[in-house]
């Protein structure tokens with residue numbers, strides 16, 4: 001049976017980059033069934049809601065979801081705010097589909113080493129940030145103003161099972177990589193962090209092949225700049241992960257090349273996940289053929305690796321991306337003197353060609 005992929009292209013450059021990702025998936029020779037649905041501003045314009053029930057239903061009926069990006073100035077003033085693309089589509093997608101494990105690989109592609117803000121070999125990074133995505137201070141209640149608005153309250157709650165499930169995922173992913181986890185917390189101050197550390201330590205006993213160390217979040221922020229090469233898998237809670245994953249992603253020097261996965265539980269031995277580029281809808285360049293499709297294409301490769309167990313084909317896509325960059329092909333965001341400026345479609349074509357040729 002072909003694997004069913006829900007394709008939610010979204011807004012701005014979303015459709016442009018997703019088109020290239022689908023092209024590359026088709027070039028693998030594997031059998032897929034693609035079904036498209038509206039999300040974000042496009043869905044709001046069509047039917048008055050950024051996440052129509054039919055779109056959510058398609059996601060639930062699929063083996064994986066490929067998402068472009070949502071949002072743009074056209075919908076920034078939509079009232080009520082719950083109907084704006086980011087709030088009305090992205091957050092509910094995560095919670096409705098129980099996507100609790102956000103996985104962001106940050107890898108410097110060798111031809112792009114010069115683009116890193118860190119100079120020389122220090123800029124060579126190959127790590128994964130695993131961020132808990134549906135718990136912690138972004139979701140717990142009470143969250144309110146008191147005392148005539150002069151006091152603000154946020155609450156951070158973590159339950160043992162929430163830490164356990166993301167930590168188990170981190171061990172699985174570490175086993176696909178260099179078998180090292182740095183668990184990041186603030187256990188010197190926060191009770192939630194002490195629980196976090198306790199649970200991760202307990203689980204580490206069951207995974208003796210994975211080396212686990214603990215690091216305080218402030219130290220981790222510093223170490224990412226001082227010596228990012230020391231990290232394999234960084235495992236952390238929602239807010240720390242939000243901040244650290246953005247810090248880590250800038251180390252490669254290009255937003256248009258960073259993929260991500262948000263994973264749920266295993267169903268019949270398969271991991272359900274939503275795969276999307278880290279970048280947004282880039283309204284400033286939408287419709288001009290200037291978007292870099294690599295983040296979307298690498299997100300599709302993550303889908304093959306994590307949801308479909310097609311590690312070799314995923315690696316084939318990743319090496320086709322490196323090959324295109326080595327050949328000097330660049331979209332405008334990463335174009336430098338001496339390289340060849342190409343459009344979104346031209347870069348997608350070159351990568352798809354290489355993927356097909358290597359089949």
Ligand code: NAD
Nearest residue numbers: 069070071072255256279280281282283284285291292333
């Ligand atoms: P953005 O990521 O869309 O763009 C930031 C800058 O990076 C822009 O200059 C853009 O041109 C450039 N850029 C981004 N992706 C690129 C690519 N693939 N190729 C070449 N250049 C690229 O962030 P923003 O400008 O802060 O947000 C624009 C809209 O996207 C907003 O409505 C925001 O809310 C939304 N957004 C959506 C998501 C999502 O859907 N997951 C994530 C972030 C932002």
